[in-house]
Amino acid sequence: MKKTILALVLCGVFAHGEGSFARECIPCHRQKNISLQKVFMDALLVYGGEENMKAGLAYYFRNPRLGSSVMDEDFLQKNGIKEPIKLSPKIMDEALEAYWQIYTVRGKLQ
Ligand code: HEC
Numbered sequence: 198m199k200k201t202i203l204a205l206v207l208c209g210v211f212a213h214g215e216g217s218f219a220r221e222c223i224p225c226h227r228q229k230n231i232s233l234q235k236v237f238m239d240a241l242l243v244y245g246g247e248e249n250m251k252a253g254l255a256y257y258f259r260n261p262r263l264g265s266s267v268m269d270e271d272f273l274q275k276n277g278i279k280e281p282i283k284l285s286p287k288i289m290d291e292a293l294e295a296y297w298q299i300y301t302v303r304g305k306l307q
Contacts, residue, residue, distance in 0.1 A: 238300075
C-alpha cells in the first residue's frame with residue numbers, strides 16, 4: 198500500500214518535469230542501498246526546516262565533510278563520506294525540491 202502511494206506521488210512529481218531527482222539521486226542510493234527516505238528524516242532532524250535543509254544539503258553535496266555529515270558514526274567509520282556531487286545549481290535545486298516534495302508528501306500520507 199505504501200509503495201502504491203509512493204509510486205503515485207513519484208508519478209505526480211515527475212510529471213511536473215522534476216526528473217532530476219530520479220536521474221541524479223536514486224540510482225546511486227539504490228546501488229549503495231542507502232535509503233533516501235531514512236537520510237531524508239535524519240537530515241530533517243539535523244537541519245530543522247525546508248530552507249535550511251535545502252541550502253545545507255546543496256552545500257554538503259558539493260563539499261562533503263565528515264564533521265558536517267548527518268550519517269551516524271558507525272556508518273561513517275565503515276563507509277566514509279560521499280564524493281562531491283557535481284551538478285549545475287539549477288539541476289541541484291530541482292533535485293532537492295523534488296526530494297523535499299516527495300518525502301514530505303509521503304510523510305503526510307502515512
Ligand atoms: C554517487 C552516489 C550518490 C549520489 C549521486 C547521491 N548520493 Fe546521497 N549519499 C550517498 C552516500 C554514499 C551517502 C552517505 C555518505 C555521506 O553522507 O556522505 C549519501 C548521503 C546522503 C544524505 C545524507 C547527507 C549527510 O549529511 O551525510 C542525503 C540527504 C542524501 N544522500 C540525499 C541525496 C540526494 C537528494 C541526491 C541527489 C541530488 C543524492 N543523495 C545523490 C551517495 C550518493
